[in-house]
Structures are given as C-alpha cells and as structure tokens.
Amino acid sequence: MPFRSIGRGTLLAPASLAMLGCAQEAGAPNIITVAWLGTVNSEPPMLSVSIRPGRFSYGIIDRTGEFTVNLVSRELLKAADFCGVRSGRDVDKFASCGLHALPAEGLTLAPCIQESPLYLSCLVRSKLELGSHHMFLAEIVAVGAQERLLDERGRLDLSRAGLMAYSHGEYVPVGGPEGFFGYSVARDEVLQRRMPGIR
Ligand SMILES: Cc1cc2nc3c(=O)[nH]c(=O)nc-3n(C[C@H](O)[C@H](O)[C@H](O)COP(=O)(O)O)c2cc1C
Numbered sequence: 001m002p003f004r005s006i007g008r009g010t011l012l013a014p015a016s017l018a019m020l021g022c023a024q025e026a027g028a029p030n031i032i033t034v035a036w037l038g039t040v041n042s043e044p045p046m047l048s049v050s051i052r053p054g055r056f057s058y059g060i061i062d063r064t065g066e067f068t069v070n071l072v073s074r075e076l077l078k079a080a081d082f083c084g085v086r087s088g089r090d091v092d093k094f095a096s097c098g099l100h101a102l103p104a105e106g107l108t109l110a111p112c113i114q115e116s117p118l119y120l121s122c123l124v125r126s127k128l129e130l131g132s133h134h135m136f137l138a139e140i141v142a143v144g145a146q147e148r149l150l151d152e153r154g155r156l157d158l159s160r161a162g163l164m165a166y167s168h169g170e171y172v173p174v175g176g177p178e179g180f181f182g183y184s185v186a187r188d189e190v191l192q193r194r195m196p197g198i199r
Helices: 056-064 074-082 093-097 188-194
Strands: 018-022 030-034 037-041 046-051 066-071 101-103 111-113 118-129 134-145 164-167 170-173
Touching (some): 018 111, 030 046, 030 056, 046 056, 046 118, 056 066, 056 134, 066 111, 074 093, 111 118
16 A cells, blocks of 8 residues: 555645735735635636635735736745735735835736736636635736746746745745656657757
C-alpha cells in the first residue's frame, strides 16, 4: 500500500496566489490576498474566487460586482502576506505596504496594483454559497501586463514575472519552464525552436 491516508482537506497544491483589488465609491480601496481561485472557463474567459463572507473585501465585491486579480511577484510577497493577515477594516493596506492603486481597464471602481506584474479585471457574473466560503464566478474583461513581461514581438513571457504560488501553508516560487503545451508530441524542429536542449 504506497499511500497512507492523512485525512481530508484542501491539499490541491500548488495553489495560485493573488491579491484582489476592490473598492466602493466612498473610502480607500482595499486588497485581500487569496489562494482559493482558479480558471473555470475559456470563452468567455472566467475565473472563480472563494471568499469567506466575514471578510471586509467580501462585502465590497458582493456590492460592487467587480475586482482585480493581481499576480504576486517575489518583490510583492511580503505585501501579499500582510494583505492576507490584516483587514481593511483596520488598516489602509495600500498605504501600509507602499503600494499604488491605478484605474483598471474595463472596471469602474476596483483598482489594480501598480507594483503587480500582471492584473486581470473581473466582473462578477454569479455567486455560489458553498459553506465556509462563497465562490464568485467572474468574467475576465481585460488583462494588463507590465511592459517588461513582453518580448520584442509583444508576446507575453510570464517567466519574466518571478511569480509566487501557495503550497500547503508556504509560499513557493514558480520555477522556469520545463516544457510547453503539447511538447510531448511536438516535432523535433518545434522543440528545438521553442526550447533548445529539451528532451
Ligand atoms: C496566502 C493566503 C491566502 C488566503 N486565501 C484566502 C482565500 O482564498 N479566501 C479568503 O476568504 N481568505 C483568504 N485569505 C485570508 C484573507 O486574505 C484575510 O482574512 C484578509 O485579512 C482579509 O482582508 P479584508 O478583511 O480586508 O478583506 C488568505 C490569506 C493568506 C495569507
């Protein structure tokens, strides 16, 4: 028996790590760090994020129907942790972390975080009350990437972002590529062009 049962839990790892930007008409914009999020649809592009109803950000997102998902680089990690252990009820997280809120494409209220490598503008389409968390299903209406992530032909190179993920209570770096979509069946010339040296 190669496995020992260790109970049940949310051990899908690594999980994405992101900072959601949200804002209501009056008051400072807020940030909540989340790991319970994922891609759920391609056309239209959609993602899910599960938030406990007690969070300050939950009320804001529920009322306004919009938020940004800001990916977390190594440089942003300490701020991401802080925004996951302090509430916007008590602190201005943008000011405390030295972060800057910028208008997000396609949204009216929720800002993106200037210091994040890449953000997704999201509009809530529906909500599922699952239990401890309520899951928002949101359409991604725009994506903004830092110029430095684009190669000379304008293509997104995410390996330049130094992204972080969340794995069983710890933050781990997303390493460099070890393959690409379809590489197991790609022709040799494609392999050599896309990833020289790959086997
Ligand atoms: C790494 C990490 C991941 C988290 N993921 C979630 C999550 O997916 N959903 C959630 O409701 N809270 C999550 N939290 C907790 C919230 O970020 C935290 O309670 C935060 O203080 C809420 O801020 P707010 O009250 O300003 O909304 C996470 C915290 C950390 C540190």
